[in-house]
Amino acid sequence: MPILESTYNPPYIFRNYHISTIYAAKLRSVKAVPQTRERLQLEDGDFMDIDWSYASSCSSNKVLVVLHGLDGNAQRPYVLGLAHYFNHHGWDVAAINFRGCSGEINNLYRSYNAGASEDLNHVVTSILSIKKYESLAINGFSLGGNLLLKYLGEGNNLPKELKAGVAISAPCDLHASLKKLDEGRNWIYSKRFVMQLKKQLFLREKHFPEEITKEQIDKCTNLYAIDQLYTSQAHGFADALEYYEKSSAMSFIPTIHIPTLLINAKNDGFLSENSSPKEIAQNNPDFYLETPEYGGHVGFLQKKEATYTEERALEFITSHL
The missing domain is CATH 3.40.50.1820 (Alpha/Beta hydrolase fold, catalytic domain)
Structure with a gap:
């Protein structure tokens, strides 16, 4: 025990x-x-x-x-x-x-x-x-x-x-913890993560313009959206939920x-x-x-x-x- x-x-x-x-x-x-x-x-x-x-x-x-x-x-x-x-x-x-x-x-x-x-x-x-x-x-x-x-x-x-x-x-x-991070008391952390990750995605768009666009990145306002747009797709998952399920x-x-x-x-x-x-x-x-x-x-x-x-x-x- x-x-x-x-x-x-x-x-x-x-x-x-x-x-x-x-x-x-x-x-x-x-x-x-x-x-x-x-x-x-x-x-x-x-x-x-x-x-x-x-x-x-x-x-x-x-x-x-x-x-x-x-x-x-x-x-x-x-x-x-x-x-x-x-x-x-x-x-x-x-x-x-x-x-x-x-x-x-x-x-x-x-x-x-x-x-x-x-x-x-x-x-x-x-x-x-x-x-x-x-x-x-x-x-x-x-x-x-x-x-x-x-x-x-x-x-x-x-x-x-x-x-x-x-x-x-x-x-x-991963999914349940992401929901916790989206709670109001965590807005400062969530906002910072989104800002920093989008900065990395904009850099990635310059190197891989055929894979992702600035317009798609601009629309991401939370971590789930980033995982749906990039994390899941770039790593072979059907969507963000499958990524969370198989990676937790x-x-x-x-x-x-x-x-x-x-x-x-x-x-x-x-x-x-x-x-x-x-x-x-x-x-x-x-x-x-x-x-x-x-x-x-x-x-x-x-x-x-x-x-x-x-x-x-x-x-x-x-x-x-």
């Missing part, structure tokens, strides 16, 4: 959902992380960029793969903070930039989505073929957390080096068979209630669920440099090596 009691007790100001979410995303200061970029060529002619940082004290036989969220990249504070913390504790870190997220548009019309586990599988396989790490773990945030959970539970031939996974603030039911981690969590921790805050306004599946945790001995009262969306700040989830990720992964 791996439902875990949370010990996260934040400073009073960070008990506010909005303050925790916005401060972590925009105001948190993290120490500089020296990164080396490696371009990974994909079998379909596209590429992904990996930003590597290395254990500070010695050559490491352990590597953490980090997956960012929607409209994110490997330079976001939540990625850099985690990389710094794991580097300091003897881990190399491979921070992934999904297709089109490293500051350069990717080669294909398609980019990334919450269910593109084939790309994660390729990353893991490539890393282990380049360096013979004894242990590999994966930490995914938000959209990247959903992607990780899907990858772990969909029947891939997982390598023996893959020891554990950690998902933070993961929208395990909820269907795959019951068949996860390596130690996996999901931390979703109860006050995370981005997530539907069923994104924290207690019944599945009670029935799957390899799936651990922790639902702190506070934390917002990818927040979990403390009165110290590291976040609560950075500490918990290292603790959980280390306990399963």
